[in-house]
Amino acid sequence: MEVAPSDLALQSSQRFYERAQHTIPGGVNSPARAFDSVGGTPLFIEGGEGAYLKDADSNEYLDYVGSWGPMIFGHAHPDVIKAVQEQAEASTSFGAPTEIEIDVAELVCDLVPSVEKVRMVNSGTEATMSAARLARGYTDRDKIIKFEGNYHGHGDFFLIAAGSGAMTLGEPDSPGVTKGNAKDTLLARYNDLDHVQQLVEANQGEVACIILEPVAGNMGCIPPEPGFLEGLRELCDAHDIVLIFDEVMTGFRVAPGGVQERYGVTPDLTCLGKIIGGGLPVGAYGGRQEIMDYVSPTGPVYQAGTLSGNPLAMRAGHAILSKIAEEKDQIYRELEEYAEALQDGTEHNLDALGLNYTTHQVGAMGSLFFTSANVTDQDTAKSSETETYAAYFHAMLEEGIYLPPSQFEAMFFGTCHGEAELDETLKTQRRALERVHS
Ligand code: KE4
Helix, strand or coil, X not given: CCCCHHHHHHHHHHHHXXXXXXXXXXXXXXXXXXXXXXXXCCCCEEEEEECEEEECCCCEEEECCHHHCCCCCCXXXXXXXXXXXXXXXXXXXXXXXXXXXXXXHHHHHHHCCCCCEEEEECCHHHHHHHHHHHHHHHHCCCEXXXXXXXXXXXXXXXXXXXXXXXXXXXXXXXCCCCHHHHCCEEEECCCCHHHHHHHHHHCCCCEEEEEECCCECEXXXXXXXXXXXXXXXXXXXXXXXXXXXXXXCCCCCCCCCXXXXXXXXXXXXXXXXXXXXCCCCCEEEEXXXXXXXXXXXXXXXXXXXXXXXXXXXXXHHHHHHHHHHHHHHHHHHHHHHHHHHHHHHHHHHHHHCCCCCEEEEECCEEEEECXXXXXXXXXXXXXXXXXXXXXXXXXXXXXXXXXXXXXXXCEECCCCCCHHHHHHHHXXXXXXXXXXXX
């Protein structure tokens, strides 16, 4: 029987996906990979180089996911490969301190304005969980304020849905999260300073921290409205609340020093991940020394980890961060140029087709929202036509462009995305948008 090219194109991924589901929940080790919101079979990837991926059937794709952020210099960067190979030959982990951990900590403190001391962990989730616990321990307060549509990893106190009323406490957003946990999390609308003010005043002296994605990426890319970050800073200063920037996604992506450098607002604590591990499992949290010295063993707030700061991951992270430190002016100039050209080209394609969708771009991340709304928060992001996004996603995938498999994720690119990739992306995008709207 003649197998249609598209069937051939996915044959191995389909076979792997069917097999994986017998031993791995949903056949994936993270639901973000499952293609649930766009439909179809997730690609099983065989390898990557620069801006490109190759799937299990050797189909090549231009990659705008970049492992959800780490690949700022593209896949299989020679500096990372060399560093990992060298370290592996001297063993991968000791459970004892190593010099490379100091080198990485010093690079983070040099690059990120708010960070005077930093603790390495193994994921962004660990970083945000630890930062929130630290803020609670430092202030001796229980409540945290987070924002609808912001994702800070799968820590219990972050998997919270908005309570029934605007002023009520959070409710669990996943089975397994207890009401006891949820009651201490308050949810605010993103970009709504008045709402945050109301929550703070209704919980005087009880709020330990406000945590946010200072440029949102987990409801699609949504920048802070003018004055929003500054207003949060003032509110935290006035009420002795710890301001936490979750820069797991934005750190080293929107500027060498992240959003806090780009927008000139300094948090008390910063959470990092993704890029700082160069694709290996690394997270970190850091900030003012006065607060960080509350972390064990210096202080009473406990946090630990067998593989935290392990030399293999640190060597990979050091390869990335030292390149950023040495070449940052050129790196972020290139990223900004690509971002502007991609935004301009996308708007040109939309205009040519009479589509008034909303596009956002901040540094090396962005989103095309399939809505004409002014997207500033979760509600306006949710006005997007997700079915149309799904059709667009597959139209792009069939022509070799791998976008995030959800309207509510940001697309990422790096220094390996150049003129040829921009040209390929915009031409394919025009055809995909025409096809989806024909
Ligand atoms: P990890 O635990 O996945 O390393 O980091 C959690 C996290 C924390 N904060 C922000 C702002 C994040 O974006 C993330 C994780 N991002 C998602 C993608 N939007 C990771 C993809 C996945 O879960 O597979």
